Amino acid sequence: xxxxxxxxxxxxxxxxxxxxxxxxxxxxxxxxxxxxxxxxxxxxxxxxxxxxxxxxxxxxxxxxxxxxxxxxxxxxxxxxxxxxxxxxxxxxxxxxxxxxxxxxxxxxxxxxxxxxxxxxxxxxxxxxxxxxxxxxxxxxxxxxxxxxxxxxxxxxxxxxxxxxxxxxxxxxxxxxxxxxxxxxxxxxxxxxxxxxxxxxxxxxxxxxxxxxxxxxxxxxxxxxxxxxxxxxxxxxxxxxxxxxxxxxxxxxxxxxxxxxxxxxxxxxxxxxxxxxxxxxxxxxxxx
Amino acid sequence: xxxxxxxxxxxxxxxxxxxxxxxxxxxxxxxxxxxxxxxxxxxxxxxxxxxxxxxxxxxxxxxxxxxxxxxxxxxxxxxxxxxxxxxxxxxxxxxxxxxxxxxxxxxxxxxxxxxxxxxxxxxxxxxxxxxxxxxxxxxxxxxxxxxxxxxxxxxxxxxxxxx
Numbered sequence: 113x114x115x116x117x118x119x120x121x122x123x124x125x126x127x128x129x130x131x132x133x134x135x136x137x138x139x140x141x142x143x144x145x146x147x148x149x150x151x152x153x154x155x156x157x158x159x160x161x162x163x164x165x166x167x168x169x170x171x172x173x174x175x176x177x178x179x180x181x182x183x184x185x186x187x188x189x190x191x192x193x194x195x196x197x198x199x200x201x202x203x204x205x206x207x208x209x210x211x212x213x214x215x216x217x218x219x220x221x222x223x224x225x226x227x228x229x230x231x232x233x234x235x236x237x238x239x240x241x242x243x244x245x246x247x248x249x250x251x252x253x254x255x256x257x258x259x260x261x262x263x264x265x266x267x268x269x270x271x272x273x274x275x276x277x278x279x280x281x282x283x284x285x286x287x288x289x290x291x292x293x294x295x296x297x298x299x300x301x302x303x304x305x306x307x308x309x310x311x312x313x314x315x316x317x318x319x320x321x322x323x324x325x326x327x328x329x330x331x332x333x334x335x336x337x338x339x340x341x342x343x344x345x346x347x348x349x350x351x352x353x354x355x356x357x358x359x360x361x362x363x364x365x366x367x368x369x370x371x372x373x374x375x376x377x378x379x380x381x382x383x384x385x386x387x388x389x390x391x392x393x394x395x396x397x398x399x
Numbered sequence: 400x401x402x403x404x405x406x407x408x409x410x411x412x413x414x415x416x417x418x419x420x421x422x423x424x425x426x427x428x429x430x431x432x433x434x435x436x437x438x439x440x441x442x443x444x445x446x447x448x449x450x451x452x453x454x455x456x457x458x459x460x461x462x463x464x465x466x467x468x469x470x471x472x473x474x475x476x477x478x479x480x481x482x483x484x485x486x487x488x489x490x491x492x493x494x495x496x497x498x499x500x501x502x503x504x505x506x507x508x509x510x511x512x513x514x515x516x517x518x519x520x521x522x523x524x525x526x527x528x529x530x531x532x533x534x535x536x537x538x539x540x541x542x543x544x545x546x547x548x549x550x551x552x553x554x555x556x557x558x559x560x561x562x
Contacts, residue, residue: 113446120407120424120470143471150466151448153425163424165471191460215536216514217451220460221467302449 115153118163126171126251129164129278134253136162137275143167144187144226147218172225172280175199181247181283186225190214190237193224202286205312208294209240214303225279228261231333233268233368234304238334240294243310243326244284252277265333290314291397295389297329297381299372305329306373307381309361311389313349315397320344325390330382331365339363340386349394358387409473413438414482422469429453431469432479440480440509444538451537454510455479461517463536480509483516492516492554501550503541510537515551523558525551 123129133140140162141149152158166172172187175196182202184193193199193210200207206224213219213227213236227237228248238261246261253276261282264272273279296308310326323344328334343357362379369375406421413436420435432438432455441464444452448466455464456478483490492515495501502508511534518525518533525533530551531544539547 114427114430115425117423117425120468122470122473143468146468146471147448147466150427150468154427154446167471215451216533217454217461217463217536218448220462 113154115150116156116159118153118160120163120165122165122167123169126169126278126280129166129169130251130253130276132162132164133278134276140164140275142225142229142278144229145189145221145223146226147214147222148226148230148232166278172278177202177286178283180286182286184224184282184284186223186279186281188224190219190222190224194219202288203244203284205240205244205292205294205310206237206284208292209236209308209310212236212294212296212298212305212308224282228264228282229271229273229279231265231267231269231271232304233331233333234299234306234308234329235334236294236296236305236308236328238265239305239308239326239328240310241282241284241326242334242336243292243312243324244287245324246282246284248282249280250274250277251280256280258283262336265335267332270333287312287314289397291393291395293389293392293396295385295392297385307378307385309382309385309389311386311393313344313390313393313397315394318348320347320349320394323390325361325386327361327365327382327386330362330367330378332368335365337361337363337386344390349390354387354390358383358390361386407470407473409470411469411472411475411477413477414479420469424468424470426469427465428455428457428467428469428472428477429464431472432464432477438479438481442506442509444507444510449538450507450510451514452507452510454513454537456513456517459517459520461514461536478513478516480512483512490516491557492519492551495554495557496547496550499546499550499553501542501547507537507539511539511547515554518551519555519558523555525555527552530555 141160143165173185190210291313294310297306308328312324314322325337339360340357347353367375410419444450453464
């Protein structure tokens with residue numbers, strides 16, 4: 113399968129990439145790892161006139177501490193998330209989710225920025241990034257803005273990315289000492305999450321001080337399960353509390369249904385995987 | 400901006416030999432290797448980024464060549480199955496696949512071998528679980544994977560002995 117014709121440009125700097133997307137608003141696509149965009153182009157579901165390859169843009173690379181947050185360049189590949197020592201220490205939930213993405217070849221190429229801008233509603237990384245309170249750094253010729261991932265993700269393959277913007281990096285609060293877990297029920301053929309739940313818990317005196325629960329595969333976009341989180345804060349995560357909180361993980365969500373999993377089955381899976389993820393995150397603190 | 404609608408110049412080192420070519424940006428690496436260079440050892444299976452049969456090693460890492468544009472490999476180094484044997488002697492991974500019957504029809508074998516080579520380069524002593532994890536991105540419709548896993552383990556064992 114061959115994509116429709118397009119013009120290709122390899123940007124050498126962020127400025128050059130920003131100029132290019134500004135010149136062809138809405139007709140240019142950023143090529144990062146290419147493992148979402150190229151399949152779409154081969155199926156001709158995407159037919160950009162311009163493809164801007166950002167492989168060599170140094171400003172999109174690198175993982176570094178910036179005070180209270182970890183700066184993770186948009187071109188960071190899943191493989192790097194899995195092995196980076198700063199991520200392992202300060203944001204290990206992202207590494208856990210990256211490990212469950214696709215297969216080895218996909219993890220060698222796929223990027224943080226690509227995953228979040230593609231916004232597949234069954235992708236793994238958005239759930240973990242939501243549960244990590246990730247904020248996105250977006251740049252354009254008009255300036256720079258920060259947006260919370262929860263506001264950026266709008267629907268299936270739909271985000272708040274403006275036609276002239278490029279995602280430069282994500283910023284996640286550094287959270288050493290939190291207990292984290294990612295539990296996923298993968299589709300047996302595609303490997304995408306039928307349900308994926310990312311949990312992060314901070315404890316104080318044996319009680320839940322803060323909890324973040326990100327869910328993917330279930331609704332039109334990855335989301336934070338606020339109703340579940342509220343029920344958990346201040347508790348000792350006793351089995352009854354855990355079950356009750358997990359039972360409301362799909363409250364208010366238009367649950368997906370397809371040939372593989374009905375909405376009812378997905379709801380059941382979401383509650384089960386929320387319970388497992390929360391229990392595993394809690395156990396990770398106490399370990 | 401210095402771009403052209405039509406052809407883009409690329410220079411890629413494939414199996415130790417440098418190739419300069421003019422390519423359409425939409426050409427995929429798999430087709431460039433097969434149709435332009437005649438290196439048909441790289442097979443195209445599903446052509447939808449799932450089966451891993453088209454796996455080659457680009458700049459040291461296993462990638463699906465049906466999901467990479469040839470222009471993305473510009474200035475890069477590619478290893479395909481044709482680059483494994485040296486002077487008529489099978490690469491240890493190839494020899495192990497032959498001896499341990501790590502194939503039946505052979506269609507996915509180039510992808511399986513490139514994954515095995517990449518794995519052993521990074522992890523010379525993989526456990527069986529690690530071998531299976533490395534082969535997760537390869538669909539084989541014949542073997543049930545058992546003999547492929549045994550072949551990779553045999554190659555690792557020999558490599559460990561310095562053979």
